[in-house]
Amino acid sequence: MKNITQEEWAKGIAEDENVEILDVRTDEEVEAGMIPNARQIDIHKGQGFIDEVEKIDKSKNVYVYCRSGARSGQACQIMDSLGFESTYNLEGGFMKWEGETTQPED
Template sequence: MSFLTNIFGRKKDYSDSIKVLNKSAFSSAISNKKVQLIDVRTPNEFTNGHIGNAVNVDFFKSDTFVSYFEKLDISKPVYLYCRSGARSRKAAHKLVDMGFKEIYDLQGGYSKW
């Protein structure tokens, strides 16, 4: 189990809620389905290429990030990616802290897509 300190300073096990998927599994999971697919890179990175139907929510814009996710259905899965996987992992931890239970993160990020 992987325990990390959450934003409230408490140890939290994120492994039950966050699953890292390789490109093939991630692609299969999002294809032909209406899913909550979020690109947490900057708008400039997003403009230079992104996965179809993804919504850009910049991880570094904290207020916008939180307000966007507060509008999503926390009972539905969220699929995240960034450039290499580091930001999306941090974003996934924030989402668990916000109450999301099912988060899928693209292993290696868009650079592996």
């Protein structure tokens, strides 16, 4: 896991073709908006979170965020223990995000 700044995040997701963006917030939090192209898997789902994360290609560079950066850090640690090669935690999370956002699909 690597903690990265918004600038590093924006550059990484723009230039990396082997990327997966993961939002680990709750459904209620996601209603406030999401980073474009993110997949939401709520970390509070416990084993359900692990089951869903296991479906992601472990060779992808996975960019993970939550509301403030704490849960996404935990998610990165879990994913690292599951064998993911590269996980990146957005410092400050969605609260500090200044880039583009989108509304979740129903």
